[in-house]
Amino acid sequence: MENRLYGYAGKIARINLTDKTVTHIPITKYVPKYIGGRSVANRIFWEEVKPGTKAFDPDNKLIYMTGPTTATGIPTGGRTVFTGISPNSYPEQYCWSGIGGWFGAELKFAGYDGFILEGKASEPTYIYIEDDRIEFLSAAPLWGMLVHPTQKKLEEIHGRGVKSIVIGPAGENLMRNASITTSNDNVAAKSGFGAVFGSKNLKAITVRGTGAIYPADIPKVFELRLKMGEPYMRPSPIIHEQTHGMDQNTIPVEGGWLRGQVACSHGCNQHCCRLMMNMKSAFSDERINQVEKCVGIFAYGFQQDCSWTPIMSFETEKNHFLPCKMLSCEMPEIDVSDPYVKELFDKVPGDTVNYWKPDFDKGSVMMDMCNEYGIDKWDVIVWYMTWFSMAKKEGLLDELDFGMEADVENEEFVKYFLDMITYRKGKYGPIFAEGMARAIRTLGKEKFGDTIYKGRFSQVIPGKRLDIPVSLETAWGHSYHWQGRGFEGSIPKPGWLATSLELMTSTRDCQTVEHHHQKYEEYLKFKDDPCHSPVLVEGVVMNQNKGELKDSVTSCEWQSPDLFWPDMEAEAFTAATGIHMTQQELDEAAERSRLLFRAILIRNFGRDREMEVNAIFPTMQYPDPWGETVSWEDWNDLVDLYYNRRGWDRKTGWPTRETYEKYGLSDVADELEALGKLP
Amino acid sequence: MEDNTARTYGNHIVQYVPEYSFCAGCTSCEVVCTLVHDGLVSPSYNRIFVDRDNRSMIHTVLSCQQCSDHPCFDKCPKKGQAMKIDENNIVWIDEEYCVGCGLCAKACVFTPSRINMVRSADKSKRKAKKCDMCRTRPEGPACVQWCPVRCLGTSENSVATPLGPQEKPMPKEAK
Numbered sequence: 118m119e120n121r122l123y124g125y126a127g128k129i130a131r132i133n134l135t136d137k138t139v140t141h142i143p144i145t146k147y148v149p150k151y152i153g154g155r156s157v158a159n160r161i162f163w164e165e166v167k168p169g170t171k172a173f174d175p176d177n178k179l180i181y182m183t184g185p186t187t188a189t190g191i192p193t194g195g196r197t198v199f200t201g202i203s204p205n206s207y208p209e210q211y212c213w214s215g216i217g218g219w220f221g222a223e224l225k226f227a228g229y230d231g232f233i234l235e236g237k238a239s240e241p242t243y244i245y246i247e248d249d250r251i252e253f254l255s256a257a258p259l260w261g262m263l264v265h266p267t268q269k270k271l272e273e274i275h276g277r278g279v280k281s282i283v284i285g286p287a288g289e290n291l292m293r294n295a296s297i298t299t300s301n302d303n304v305a306a307k308s309g310f311g312a313v314f315g316s317k318n319l320k321a322i323t324v325r326g327t328g329a330i331y332p333a334d335i336p337k338v339f340e341l342r343l344k345m346g347e348p349y350m351r352p353s354p355i356i357h358e359q360t361h362g363m364d365q366n367t368i369p370v371e372g373g374w375l376r377g378q379v380a381c382s383h384g385c386n387q388h389c390c391r392l393m394m395n396m397k398s399a400f401s402d403e404r405i406n407q408v409e410k411c412v413g414i415f416a417y418g419f420q421q422d423c424s425w426t427p428i429m430s431f432e433t434e435k436n437h438f439l440p441c442k443m444l445s446c447e448m449p450e451i452d453v454s455d456p457y458v459k460e461l462f463d464k465v466p467g468d469t470v471n472y473w474k475p476d477f478d479k480g481s482v483m484m485d486m487c488n489e490y491g492i493d494k495w496d497v498i499v500w501y502m503t504w505f506s507m508a509k510k511e512g513l514l515d516e517l518d519f520g521m522e523a524d525v526e527n528e529e530f531v532k533y534f535l536d537m538i539t540y541r542k543g544k545y546g547p548i549f550a551e552g553m554a555r556a557i558r559t560l561g562k563e564k565f566g567d568t569i570y571k572g573r574f575s576q577v578i579p580g581k582r583l584d585i586p587v588s589l590e591t592a593w594g595h596s597y598h599w600q601g602r603g604f605e606g607s608i609p610k611p612g613w614l615a616t617s618l619e620l621m622t623s624t625r626d627c628q629t630v631e632h633h634h635q636k637y638e639e640y641l642k643f644k645d646d647p648c649h650s651p652v653l654v655e656g657v658v659m660n661q662n663k664g665e666l667k668d669s670v671t672s673c674e675w676q677s678p679d680l681f682w683p684d685m686e687a688e689a690f691t692a693a694t695g696i697h698m699t700q701q702e703l704d705e706a707a708e709r710s711r712l713l714f715r716a717i718l719i720r721n722f723g724r725d726r727e728m729e730v731n732a733i734f735p736t737m738q739y740p741d742p743w744g745e746t747v748s749w750e751d752w753n754d755l756v757d758l759y760y761n762r763r764g765w766d767r768k769t770g771w772p773t774r775e776t777y778e779k780y781g782l783s784d785v786a787d788e789l790e791a792l793g794k795l796p
Numbered sequence: 797m798e799d800n801t802a803r804t805y806g807n808h809i810v811q812y813v814p815e816y817s818f819c820a821g822c823t824s825c826e827v828v829c830t831l832v833h834d835g836l837v838s839p840s841y842n843r844i845f846v847d848r849d850n851r852s853m854i855h856t857v858l859s860c861q862q863c864s865d866h867p868c869f870d871k872c873p874k875k876g877q878a879m880k881i882d883e884n885n886i887v888w889i890d891e892e893y894c895v896g897c898g899l900c901a902k903a904c905v906f907t908p909s910r911i912n913m914v915r916s917a918d919k920s921k922r923k924a925k926k927c928d929m930c931r932t933r934p935e936g937p938a939c940v941q942w943c944p945v946r947c948l949g950t951s952e953n954s955v956a957t958p959l960g961p962q963e964k965p966m967p968k969e970a971k
């Protein structure tokens with residue numbers, strides 16, 4: 118038998134755009150200790166990027182990694198990750214951003230587990246990879262093009278079947294919310310890495326690979342294909358829907374619309390994303406198809422916030438299902454023999470917010486523009502547009518002249534505004550192209566950010582008006598997500614305390630990869646006094662570590678964690694690589710990756726307890742739907758518990774030497790000690 | 797494009813119309829095809845091809861139609877050894893004898909060719925890969941068995957209306 122590497126492709130390409138050079142690093146320099154994906158990227162960033170580097174500096178490195186399960190046929194392995202300094206984070210910090218599609222698998226077929234993008238090209242460039250060959254080509258004919266036309270042009274040049282990741286005009290113009298897009302409208306959006314591409318004069322990367330990836334245990338791969346996410350294995354026809362949306366945001370659609378379900382990534386056994394067919398385009402009379410995930414629903418009408426059902430976060434052995442089943446409308450039947458069944462399915466309605474009335478065509482146009490310009494849809498729907506709605510109703514826009522009446526219910530204004538921020542037009546284009554967190558500060562946060570919107574009403578306590586600021590900003594320059602207020606705000610206090618702790622120790626909205634999941638029986642233990650519960654803290658640690666594994670092994674947010682199959686990721690890792698790894702060992706690797714992330718934040722970005730508590734605490738002072746907030750004392754008690762559990766110093770929030778050494782990172786401890794950043 | 801209207805085909809893999817089941821573009825069919833035959837995953841080995849459309853996100857699945865007159869077989873310089881015809885009239889490749897010349901792939905009457913070629917600097921590794929309907933698998937075609945949305949079947953045993961071999965699965969407009 119050949120001396121073969123299973124799972125991995127074998128090397129990482131270091132691509133220097135300044136010198137147009139490529140060198141190789143063997144993947145075995147980092148694995149299995151750092152698993153793959155984000156964990157490897159964290160190690161590379163720690164070793165290579167110095168403190169003081171800014172997002173748009175040529176010295177910022179954008180690291181792209183696949184995982185050992187990518188292209189092995191193990192479901193969800195097609196997910197991949199970018200890391201680097203995010204221009205969208207406030208302040209700029211080290212971030213990550215996941216992306217699906219076929220690009221990662223194709224890159225592995227070409228022989229690479231990932232690449233490090235460094236330097237800056239002297240002129241618009243794109244990279245073409247065909248197996249061993251990596252070329253730097255002029256992007257002059259592509260620069261300025263929209264996302265889909267760019268992808269098409271690359272297929273024309275390099276042949277059908279190549280896989281590309283591209284940016285649109287938003288990335289070229291350094292809009293801080295710019296995304297990187299690949300096939301099936303899959304994006305790496307939240308960290309604004311599209312703008313980092315733009316800052317490096319990089320328009321696209323196109324790959325064709327002809328090689329092979331060898332999973333170590335093929336029978337196990339097939340077993341996983343049958344078990345992970347309990348695949349539907351039934352026909353999934355195109356459905357002619359008559360309505361769109363959910364709850365109070367359900368809207369009738371004249372003539373109906375066509376829904377197909379598509380997979381997000383290579384070799385997956387699910388089809389979680391909705392393909393909306395024959396939709397209105399922003400750019401031509403031709404009808405288009407576009408992919409929608411959860412937040413997209415609100416583009417079409419946003420009068421009430423998302424509802425929340427306990428089963429979405431807290432599960433029992435009898436009743437638990439994966440979030441992906443909701444978007445494909447394939448939820449399993451409720452097991453009524455569950456003693457908790459009533460509580461689990463007791464829906465909490467979202468607050469009434471009245472941001473905009475239903476308009477199916479306008480929603481489609483908004484989505485199309487985000488797709489084609491390459492902008493993070495999330496911030497457009499949840500933050501820019503809601504701000505316009507609320508600020509206008511509170512009379513804040515009277516003195517701002519946008520050159521057109523700011524009206525989020527007018528399709529023309531939506532187009533006008535997205536055009537303005539993408540191309541930095543007029544007085545306000547350059548301001549809002551900096552992302553909402555920065556724009557609000559330029560305008561004056563006290564007035565344009567913190568003014569209370571008087572149109573939010575609880576549906577838990579009917580008629581009760583609840584304070585919410587006109588700018589839905591939470592920590593780190595991101596908008597609220599599943600945090601008790603703002604967007605997806607109907608989760609009760611024990612839940613939003615957990616998600617806020619997750620956010621506090623992160624650098625971006627992390628609910629896209631760490632949606633909090635815990636057993637319902639555990640929830641019962643901490644629901645009455647969550648701030649003093651080690652059980653809640655244990656849940657937070659578990660979800661964070663699973664988040665680390667999702668981007669490392671790789672797996673996905675919609676299939677993991679499976680609370681009743683905790684070693685799923687370990688089984689997948691072992692099947693792909695042939696390296697036996699128990700769940701405990703993999704969890705230790707996740708802790709190690711997490712520690713590296715922490716060390717990067719401490720060394721490069723000055724992270725400590727004071728900084729992160731001050732970033733998160735004010736966001737929890739607006740009431741949740743029950744009117745609840747958290748006190749300074751209670752929150753700090755919870756932070757103490759969490760730091761203790763992690764092995765971090767309570768005063769500074771810095772991990773101790775002992776903790777670093779426990780996970781094989783004594784070199785990291787040495788460096789931090791020399792900098793005076795060890796407690 | 798060749799006119800294949802007069803041609804007749806043996807039992808082959810079909811993609812069903814989207815009203816029955818819509819291809820999710822997951823590429824599981826490509827993956828399982830190479831896993832069961834070759835013990836690996838590679839776009840040079842699969843015998844079924846998801847022709848992806850990045851704009852419409854409507855994907856067409858292509859594979860060998862098992863032509864009754866098998867022009868690929870006729871062009872094989874080692875026919876009878878490298879290419880064989882079984883009792884069900886399925887043309888299959890016996891890789892031990894395949895010299896990887898690519899003449900069968902060129903002779904395929906469909907575009908793109910339904911025969912995949914493994915290119916390698918090592919001549920002994922150059923092989924043609926053609927759908928053999930998983931003829932030795934007791935469970936039958938792996939792609940059909942593992943398509944998570946059951947949008948694939950076999951022409952002799954189809955449970956729904958198949959798309960024609962070159963037909964795009966574009967649904968009719970809703971409005």
Ligand code: SF4
Pocket residue numbers: 859860861862863866867868869887903904905906910911926
């Ligand atoms: S490979 Fe092409 S020519 Fe040969 S049987 Fe199949 S479809 Fe016909």
Ligand code: SF4
Pocket residue numbers: 809828829830843844859926927928929930937938939940
């Ligand atoms: S029937 Fe078998 S050989 Fe043919 S495409 Fe399907 S999996 Fe491959």
Ligand code: SF4
Pocket residue numbers: 818819820821822823824825826846857942943944945946947948
């Ligand atoms: S396995 Fe089925 S759904 Fe997936 S790409 Fe193949 S035909 Fe389409």
